[in-house]
Amino acid sequence: MDLTTNYMGLTLKHPIVPSASPMSDNLGKIRQLEDAGASAIVMYSLFEEQIASESLMLDHYLTYGTESYAEAVSYFPHMESYNVGPHEYLDLLRSAKEAVDIPVIGSLNGISTGGWIEYARHMEDAGADGLELNIYYIPTDPFMDSAEIEQMYLDVVHDVKKSVTIPLAVKVGPYFSSFANMAMRLKQAGADALVIFNRFYQPDIDLEELAVTPNLMLSNSHELRLPLLWTAVLYGRVAVDIAITSGVHTHEDVLKGMMAGANVTMMASGLLRNGPDRIGAIVEDLKRWMEEHEYESIQQMRGSMSQRNVAEPAAFERANYMKVLGSWRQDPTGADLR
């Protein structure tokens, strides 16, 4: 049985890839992921802010209070060098490449077109097989229109693509007026793959402390629906590889992703919850299911349930949405829908 899949030019032994998460923040964990059967690894993200802020913070605290008082003109010993943010990241990437045989994809997270983009090239130099650019932006300014925001996305993709020769995946959120159009323009700007979707930071409120608290919830299988929809829509329409992330927890999720048209499915929550060995278990389940259902390869099923290939393309569109609502109202439990 052939589980291989092709993802932006990389041949992977199966379509289950750990996505960017703390699971890849040290060499031991990266090795563990490979041992657990991962077909590739997306490294944890190097944030644009991190590139700047670690340096600035180090500079600030090494300088703060110095040269002010005769007995203590400094407070810390000199160091020959610092692995500030990017260096640490790049060193880990380099060691990961040496330590594992599966492809390693670097991950860069940012939105502006500043100097930080050069770290894309540094990742390539460190040996990354591909790059995932995570564009993560919450447009809070009411005076900023959507065209301007979309252009920001395209500019950063364009600039990153220009600086590297390795394949580039772009990870975005779903919140565009026309996601299909945006997907096409991202492809035109240089994306070899789209990773859908980013799970945006949705802070909580602590009622006792009256404070906004960062609180990232792990995903569940329900969240697969949105990327599944757009994968099915884009497959065959926009010539871009697709990675589904968010909501991939079981072999069924992987199968659905493949059938919708994805090249790979990425996992983070499921692995954080159950440990890296979950990959191997899903691969086994996948094989069993394919055997039972007499599929020969992943390639065979890829896109089979895309909008273009299903019997009823409207099933992915508005009409179907109405139907869903209708069917829900007939729920025998009589639950209140509001």
Place this chain on the structure above:
Amino acid sequence: MVREKVTIEGNEAAAYSAYKTSEVVAIYPITPSSGMGELADFWAAHGEKNLWGTVPQVVEMQSEGGAAGAVHGALQTGAMTTTFTASQGLLLMIPNLYKIAGELTSTVFHIAARSIAAQALSIFGDHSDVMAARGTGWAVLFSGSVQEVMDLALISQASTLKSRVPFLHAFDGFRTSSEVSKVERLADEDYRAMIDDDLVRAHRARGLTPDSPVIRGTAQNPDVYFQGRETVNPYYDAVPGIVQEMMDRFAGIVGRQYRLFDYVGAPDAERVIVLMGSGGETVHETVDYLTERGEKVGVIKVRLYRPFSREHLLQALPATAKKIAVLDRTKEPGSAGEPLYVDVVTALSESMALGESKFAAFPRVVGGRYGLSSKEFTPAMVKGIFDELAKDSPKNHFTIGIIDDVSHTSLDYDPHFDIEPDDVVRAVFWGLGSDGTVGANKNSIKIIGEETNNYAQGYFVYDSKKSGARTISHLRFGPRPIKSTYLIRRANFVAVHQFGFFQTYDVLEPAAEGATLLINAPYPADEVWNHLPRPVQEEIIRKKLKVYTIDAYSVAGDLGLGIRINTIMQTCFFAISGVLPQEEAIAEIKKAIEKTYGKRGEIVVRQNFAAVDAAVAHMYKLEVPAQATGTIEMPAVVPDEAPEFVKNVTAMIMAGDGDLLPVSAMPVDGTFPSATTQWEKRNVALEVPIWEPDICIQCGKCVLVCPHAVIRSKVVSEAELAGAPEGFKTADARWREYPDKKYTLQVSMEDCTGCTLCVEVCPAKDKSVAGRKAINMHPIHPVLEEGRKHWTFFDKLPEQPHVDSVKYNNVKNIQLLEPLFEFSGACAGCGETPYLKLMSQLFGDRALIANATGCSSIYGGNLPTTPWSKNAEGRGPAWSNSLFEDNAEFGMGMRLTLDKQGEYVRELVVRLRDVIGHKLADDLLSTDQSEPEGIEAQRALVEQLKRTIQNDDAPEVRDLYSLADKLVKKSVWIVGGDGWAYDIGYGGLDHVLASGRNVNVLVLDTEVYSNTGGQSSKATPMGAVAKFAAGGKPTGKKDLAMMAMTYGNVYVAQVAMGASDRQTVQAFLEAESYDGPSLIIAYSHCIAHGINMAKGMDQQRLATETGYWPLFRYDPRLKEQGKNPFQLDSKAPKGAFRDYAYNETRYRMLAQSNPEQAEILLKQAQEAIYDRWQRYEDFAKQRTAETA
């Protein structure tokens, strides 16, 4: 051979030579020598090798006494060994100095010579320390400049190996140790050629070894000790010859010739000055100037002071000398004269007596003192001395540089005498510590020194505050080596980086006529002139200054640099000073930026590049009007209502004019009035807290944590608020005990440092705007005027009585008590001072404080002002600092006085019952003073007693009167940092705790030597980076609390105000009430942790939550009640140590420089936390019988 030209400090020059020629280096921090140890540690940590291709062992000890002991041991086993020290450190080494010399052991100690604490401590330079060691049998070789330091360090090493006599290689603290100067670095070949390996092996062969056993260090008796002592004479006799031989060898190799006594001046000089150290350079420079003008003057620069070679001195002195002034940079009260003077007189007398003298007549020799504690020593003073020598009867035992209106020792001189050549660029920069001025200037010196043919010199003057500190940089660049070892008096470039300085200091005083003035002004260029005070405008016009201005703060703000204006101002300096062509200068600045900031990340480099590029475009030349048009006048330094002493003395020091104070102005015994910080309004905050009464819950947390005691609260009646200024805020008091009263909370804005700790701890939030708290920061300028009025009114409202309807056992109530520790110069957001303030609120009116040297003795007792204050009755903490190492003993001495005199006065009360009345006597002896009520009652009884006996002249009654106040309970507090408690003072602390005496020890634990710049102590935690532990401290923190608890009768508490202010208060109250020794170990966040100081209390909380800093109390009294004396006050560790540690640069920088090691240490530290917690938990669970 081409030797590298480097611009380095004197300390680096000494350390470089010392490191090259050592196998073992024992170190301990003390200003101004700490830099040498830090460099040796840094080099060793980075694998730098010595002359023999191996990395020396560099080991920090627990004190200088310990370092000397370790050095002695290493020497006795044959290692090439060195150490670095100064001042009290050298004094602590003296016992070993005698031993090492007595055993004829080759070694060199490098001394950044510094004043010794007498009437006061001083960190600055003079020769008191070296002179105190002159009887130890060590050779003493003095360097006068940074180049000499490097050269003579090697010469002394070569000499000690050949002579076997140990050497102190000394140079002036700060003036030479911290001067940055362009020098030629000696090459490895030079060391090779100077150090004879046969002698090294001979030294090694003398080392103790069981393979060839001998014993050394015997005890000798009257029969032979004397003879044994005389055996060494031939070795000492040989030293001068050997040193000269090495100086000659050095000259042959390197080209610089030194002599034991270097004479410079007219060959037929009649007036000669003899001195040593950096002052010799200034005299040299002045002699050159005067001889060019035909004056017959000269100078002897003494290099080898011990052994003192009469023969070489006489050779050096010109036969024509008729008058000789011998200058000592030390003071020996009661002596026949200061040591160098006595030595010269003795040498001349002996030679005259022996008939060997080259002089026609005995020259007239006078002695003088100069330059104590880095007092300036200028060409004008040198000229003054030569002028005095020209008189028929020159004054002997004179002083120069001060006005002695008491003993009339001082010489007059013309302070305007100036010899600085015009081809030397002389630039003075006024800045703040926080704006980066000094760092930028150090860079500029390197650029000019290393990239041009110019010689360069930099010297930096800091003030005594740790927050809002002023810096003055003095930079010289010129075509010849610079010998001017004094501050710039006539600058051709002055930069004022802080506009506010125009109103507080005479910043233009050093500006020469026609000089360039660069101003950083927070105003558009066309408005700057009008914001200058009128006297400043007049001085600009009178001196014809060329004025340039830039709004560097807005440029820096736009570039995201915050308040760091260093690069901008540096670029402006280069653009208008003409030291380098502008393009070249910019390229060099950028190179320097790469070098300085490169390893911190590209973004930092880019930001600074942007600052360079933006600077010149934002600088404008100011058209100076012909007339001063300003309306702003210079404000008085202190207001009229200040006490006379403050107006006459303190204010002069505050204004930077302390040099002008005559001897008579100074207290004779180092006693100063307390409560003086209130007169030093420093106005350093840009933003200040503003109180919102409608949101406030009156919890008192902001009052408690305010490190500078600028936030205060009072509960007053409506009537007392009559006449309150407009806008004075109050709220209904939320106390059951004060139903009809008003609560007010006010901020002394002019004393605030803007640290924001108050805002961070405020728990009350606006229900409609959650981001708004009961206290919020606000820019100071719009609110300052009103704030001043409010504070003045508030200050006069009645203080809270210590005896009242509320109990002072919680933060809410304690906030109302007047702090008797206020407005210190500690760092903004200091983690130590809130504890001291709390102590002062609770017990300050009856506290005696023994304060170990360190941060707390500096912000507590560094002139001009002291934060220790007093209440309306005139009571307050009586404070003193003895030393670093003896503080526990010092405090115990205070207790012993109280105990003895308390006993005696009670005996007198009994003896004099009939005189004072039986009832009063009985009452005086029986008052229960365990609560404030009893203390108040006893005070009233004592007043009654005094009234009763005031007119009785019987001797015993007078004794009773003089001791009557001792009948009131006093509280002894022994305060210090971890360097004292865990390291240098531990032996004494242990003894005092074991004594059972009623003292309260407060350890302000910052986990490093904060005051000397963050060196590792035994309190430094595992995995944290500190100086002397650059690779992360591999061992855990000493559990001082557990050690103290083993005595069983010591009250011990570990507290962290940010984790539990309630437990902190409880611990202070219990410790003080315990009639025996108490130890409180207080977590004190610190600037040396590399944290956002505003989050200091959060870090304290995390330290406790993660189990790193468990809170507990051990109260021996509980045993008597059948309870477990140990109470664990915090919960089991929650969250990872990492979550706490990696908020701090001290931990993070190891992860950034050596991630593998960081990971290992972090893991071990985490395990240690669990282990310790387990131990404590078991202890807390033990049944009483087991713990009793």
